[in-house]
Amino acid sequence: xxxxxxxxxxxxxxxxxxxxxxxxxxxxxxxxxxxxxxxxxxxxxxxxxxxxxxxxxxxxxxxxxxxxxxxxxxxxxxxxxxxxxxxxxxxxxxxxxxxxxxxxxxxxxxxxxxxxxxxxxxxxxxxxxxxxxxxxxxxxxxxxxxxxxxxxxxxxxxxxxxxxxxxxxxxxxxxxxxxxxxxxxxxxxxxxxxxxxxxxxxxxxxxxxxxxxxxxxxxxxxxxxxxxxxxxxxxxxxxxxxxxxxxxxxxxxxxxxxxxxxxxxxxxxxxxxxxxxxxxxxxxxxxxxxxxxxxxxxxxxxxxxxxxxxxxxxxxxxxxxxxxxxxxxxxxxxxxxxxxxx
Amino acid sequence: xxxxxxxxxxxxxxxxxxxxxxxxxxxxxxxxxxxxxxxxxxxxxxxxxxxxxxxxxxxxxxxxxxxxxxxxxxxxxxxxxxxxxxxxxxxxxxxxxxxxxxxxxxxxxxxxxxxxxxxxxxxxxxxxxxxxxxxxxxxxxxxxxxxxxxxxxxxxxxxxxxxxxxxxxxxxxxxxxxxxxxxxxxxxxxxxxxxxxxxxxxxxxxxxxxxxxxxxxxxxxxxxxxxxxxxxxxxxxxxxxxxxxxxxxxxxxxxxxxxxxxxxxxxxxxxxxxxxxxxxxxxxxxxxxxxxxx
Numbered sequence: 357x358x359x360x361x362x363x364x365x366x367x368x369x370x371x372x373x374x375x376x377x378x379x380x381x382x383x384x385x386x387x388x389x390x391x392x393x394x395x396x397x398x399x400x401x402x403x404x405x406x407x408x409x410x411x412x413x414x415x416x417x418x419x420x421x422x423x424x425x426x427x428x429x430x431x432x433x434x435x436x437x438x439x440x441x442x443x444x445x446x447x448x449x450x451x452x453x454x455x456x457x458x459x460x461x462x463x464x465x466x467x468x469x470x471x472x473x474x475x476x477x478x479x480x481x482x483x484x485x486x487x488x489x490x491x492x493x494x495x496x497x498x499x500x501x502x503x504x505x506x507x508x509x510x511x512x513x514x515x516x517x518x519x520x521x522x523x524x525x526x527x528x529x530x531x532x533x534x535x536x537x538x539x540x541x542x543x544x545x546x547x548x549x550x551x552x553x554x555x556x557x558x559x560x561x562x563x564x565x566x567x568x569x570x571x572x573x574x575x576x577x578x579x580x581x582x583x584x585x586x587x588x589x590x591x592x593x594x595x596x597x598x599x600x601x602x603x604x605x606x607x608x609x610x611x612x613x614x615x616x617x618x619x620x621x622x623x624x625x626x627x628x629x630x631x632x633x634x635x636x637x638x639x640x641x642x643x644x645x646x647x648x649x650x651x652x653x654x655x656x657x658x659x660x661x662x663x664x665x666x667x668x669x670x671x672x673x674x675x676x677x678x679x680x681x682x683x684x685x686x687x688x689x690x691x692x693x694x695x696x697x698x
Numbered sequence: 699x700x701x702x703x704x705x706x707x708x709x710x711x712x713x714x715x716x717x718x719x720x721x722x723x724x725x726x727x728x729x730x731x732x733x734x735x736x737x738x739x740x741x742x743x744x745x746x747x748x749x750x751x752x753x754x755x756x757x758x759x760x761x762x763x764x765x766x767x768x769x770x771x772x773x774x775x776x777x778x779x780x781x782x783x784x785x786x787x788x789x790x791x792x793x794x795x796x797x798x799x800x801x802x803x804x805x806x807x808x809x810x811x812x813x814x815x816x817x818x819x820x821x822x823x824x825x826x827x828x829x830x831x832x833x834x835x836x837x838x839x840x841x842x843x844x845x846x847x848x849x850x851x852x853x854x855x856x857x858x859x860x861x862x863x864x865x866x867x868x869x870x871x872x873x874x875x876x877x878x879x880x881x882x883x884x885x886x887x888x889x890x891x892x893x894x895x896x897x898x899x900x901x902x903x904x905x906x907x908x909x910x911x912x913x914x915x916x917x918x919x920x921x922x923x924x925x926x927x928x929x930x931x932x933x934x935x936x937x938x939x940x941x942x943x944x945x946x947x948x949x950x951x952x953x954x955x956x957x958x959x960x961x962x963x964x965x966x967x968x969x970x971x972x973x974x975x976x977x978x979x980x981x982x983x984x985x986x987x988x989x990x991x992x
Contacts, residue, residue, distance in 0.1 A: 357813045361894045366821070369806030369865050376862030377828050380839030387842060427846055491722075498719040501707060510719070512978055513727045519970050519981070520730075521923040523940050524963050527947075528729045531960065536745035538732060538753065571725065576985060583986035603708070632832035635925050638944060650834045650926070657838055657930055664842055671835035678830045689823065 381675065387668035388436055390429040395419045429665065436669040443673075444468045470670065473647040474677075476562070480648065481630040484569035489622055491570060492577025493615075499578070500585045511582070518575035526639035529568050561645040568636050573626055580622055584615045624685050631681060649674045730967065737964045738767040741957050771961035775946070781962050783935075784942035787853060788922065791938055794857045795921035796914050799864040803917075804910060806865070807872025808898060812881070822873065825866035833863050834926040841930065851933030859931060860921050867920070868913055874987060875909030876902075912984035915977055922970070939966050 357365075396418040402409050438445040447468060455461035465471050499510050517525060532539040535553045544552045554560045588611055596606050634650035637643060643651060649670060656667035707715075732753070736744040739759045746752035756766045763770065775781045810818045840859065844850040883905070884897040892900065922940075929941040937945070943966065946959040974981065 357809060357894065359815070362809045362813050362815075362818075365805045365809035365894075365898075368802040369869060370821075372802055372858070372862040373825070373828060373865050376840075376859050377831075377836060377865075380836045383839035383843060384835065387839070427842065494718060495722050498715040498722070501712060501715045502719065508978070510723065511982065512974060513723050515974050515978065515981065516730060516971075517726050519919065519974050521925075521940055521966060521970070523923075523925045523944060524966050525729075527943070527959070527963055528733045531745070532729060532732060534745060536747050538750045541750040575726070579982050579985045583982065603711075628830040631830075632834070634832065634834060638925070641947070650832045653832075653834050653838055654926065654930075657834075657841065662841065664838065667838040671838045674835050675831055678832070679827065682827065682830055686823065686827070689826075 384668045384671045384675075386428065387664055388672050389431060389433055391432045391436060391665050392429045393419065393422050393426070394430075396422060432665075436665050437673070440468065441666055442470045442669050444470065469647065469652065470673070473649050473652040473670075476646045477631060477633060477648045477650075477677075479562070480566060480569060480633050481627055483566050484573060484630050484633075485623060485626045487566075488570045488573040488626065489577045489619065491574040492579075493581050495574065495578040496581035496585055499582055511579070514575050514578055516575075517572045518579075520572070522572065522635035523639050525572055526568050526636035529564070529571070530640045533564055555641070558645040561640065561642050565633075565636050565640060565642060565646060568640075569630060569633065573629065576626070577622055580618050581615060584618045585611070588614050624682075627681055628678070631678060649677070733960060733967075734964050737771055737957070737961045738769065739957075740768060740770070741955075744957065744960060771957035772965070774955060775958040775962045775965070779946070779958055781939070781942060781958075781965070784937050784939045785965070787932075787936055788938040788940075790853055791857055791860070791928070792918060792921045795860045795864065796917045798857070799861045799868050799917050800910055800914050802861065802865060803868035803872050803913065804906065807869050808876050808902060810869060810873040811876035811879075812884075822870065825869050829866035829870070832926075833924070834930075836863065837926055837930045844931070850931065851936060853932070853936050856928055856931045856936075856938075859927055860924060863927065864917050864920050868917060871913045871916070871984065871987065872909060875913070876906070879905060908980075911977075912980045912987070915973070915980055916984060918973070919970075 396415040397412050398415045398418075399410055399412050402411060437443055440447055448465065451461055451464040455464060466475055495514060499507055499514070502510065520528075529539075531537050533543065533554045534540050535544070535551075535555070540554065543554070544550055554564055592610050593606055596610055601609065632650050633648045634654065637646060637648055637651045638654075643655060647655075653667045653670045653674065656663040656670065736753045739753060739756045740762050742758040742762075743752045743756045746758075752758065759768055760766050762768075810822060836859075841850070844855065849855045879902065884892075884894075884901050887897040887901045888894065924938075925940045925944065928938045929944060932938065932941065934945075939962070943959055943962050946962065947956075
């Protein structure tokens with residue numbers, strides 16, 4: 357295709373992505389190095405017969421004018437990145453010098469909001485991704501073993517947890533594990549503690565969030581593996597049998613190698629999706645126990661005072677995290693396709 | 699189709715697999731059935747301290763309303779809390795997002811699939827990075843400019859933002875789809891004197907619908923399920939369904955009207971069920987399209 361034709365065909369899509377993805381990244385970068393203006397304070401001297409007192413008042417008009425003139429705020433460089441709510445350099449330095457062991461250091465580190473959110477996000481991604489892929493694989497094997505006419509309805513049911521709106525799916529689960537809900541009652545009777553509440557316990561809350569994550573992302577792995585199982589070369593399987601391969605050996609040497617490329621693809625998609633975990637924390641009202649990077653940004657943006665600079669700094673750090681996570685894939689894609697495409 | 703020898707399994711393995719499958723199906727479907735059933739009860743039954751069986755039999759519902767099923771949750775949400783307005787907004791947003799992103803996506807995807815230059819590859823790689831970014835990071839970039847230019851709070855703003863966030867995925871899917879349509883088709887049209895656009899219009903468009911429908915389904919799901927963008931960029935009167943449900947939790951849980959949220963959750967789920975029922979095949983093929991080739 358000629359350059360000129362390509363340009364016109366690609367223009368609408370490129371314009372949308374440039375204006376609403378590329379420029380916002382620039383905007384986030386800008387905002388993260390500016391802080392809101394402080395209020396303009398004037399010192400007024402009140403004199404009376406008893407002498408003079410100095411009082412300070414906020415000059416509202418001047419503050420508004422300043423904010424109007426420079427909506428971005430004042431330039432503060434990298435100080436937002438290093439403050440307590442983000443990378444917290446000085447707090448970490450204090451911790452490093454005072455902590456008497458690696459565990460106290462880590463405890464202190466994870467009490468800092470950014471590191472806490474980072475830890476939850478990474479734990480969630482690293483736990484949910486492999487477990488959901490594994491669950492999906494077993495479900496695919498099981499569905500593949502039932503008679504053909506039953507498979508349609510089973511695929512329908514299995515797709516539901518994935519297709520459901522994340523916020524809504526998490527809410528449904530949250531209501532069920534409520535101390536007055538059916539799963540909550542079950543957990544209480546299993547633990548033998550009638551006052552046990554998932555809402556009140558940090559480890560239980562983390563576990564529930566991850567259970568939700570596995571529940572909602574296993575169907576994707578199931579569908580991909582199920583489709584993969586349909587294309588397993590039957591001839592290879594049969595010749596392996598003739599050669600005396602056991603059932604386990606057939607799985608190990610024929611089916612698994614066939615499904616391996618699918619696993620890489622799925623792991624990539626799932627890591628991207630799990631890294632942005634956000635809605636379940638809103639639904640579970642879990643912010644006291646677990647915060648993810650996305651939720652951290654969301655809570656800065658919402659509320660009465662919109663902490664735009666703080667949210668922007670977290671966003672930049674999150675985007676860097678995404679790039680780091682993706683870098684092996686990007687390098688691999690570049691190596692495989694990049695040279696061939698030219 | 700007869701069972702192949704290679705498909706035969708020992709009975710013990712079959713029992714284990716089928717048992718596992720039953721457990722999985724219950725895990726996948728039970729939460730929906732439970733919530734659907736419970737949405738016709740009063741709060742005291744759906745959240746019962748005394749006995750979880752109350753959510754099924756509904757003694758308090760019978761005592762309060764005279765029948766074991768009640769639609770008060772639905773009436774409260776749809777009429778009193780004006781959930782219908784949110785549903786209407788959702789419909790506008792979803793239909794516009796699907797139409798616009800498919801239009802942009804087919805043009806762009808076709809161009810990427812037919813271009814043999816290196817920049818097409820780079821564009822796809824950039825799109826992959828864009829696809830990986832959490833939408834909420836972009837939202838923090840929108841807020842300040844949108845406030846400044848008075849764009850905040852309107853439906854068209856949310857629509858165009860969702861279209862843009864949707865583009866990377868749409869481009870990837872449609873590019874791989876267009877690559878499967880033989881080049882000879884449009885090239886022979888061009889040999890016959892068509893311009894590139896005419897070839898696209900008269901030769902490609904008639905054969906592209908299966909891929910477009912599949913991609914459209916995923917655009918639909920993205921727009922319908924979105925919370926981060928619609929919650930932060932829409933004003934209260936323009937809210938779509940998902941942020942509206944989230945706002946129920948903030949305001950009505952204290953009033954004891956959590957049943958509004960339960961009934962609206964069921965209302966939001968219903969269209970998704972219908973969608974999966976009708977388009978199961980397309981959804982499955984769409985999910986696997988990227989994987990089987992990648």
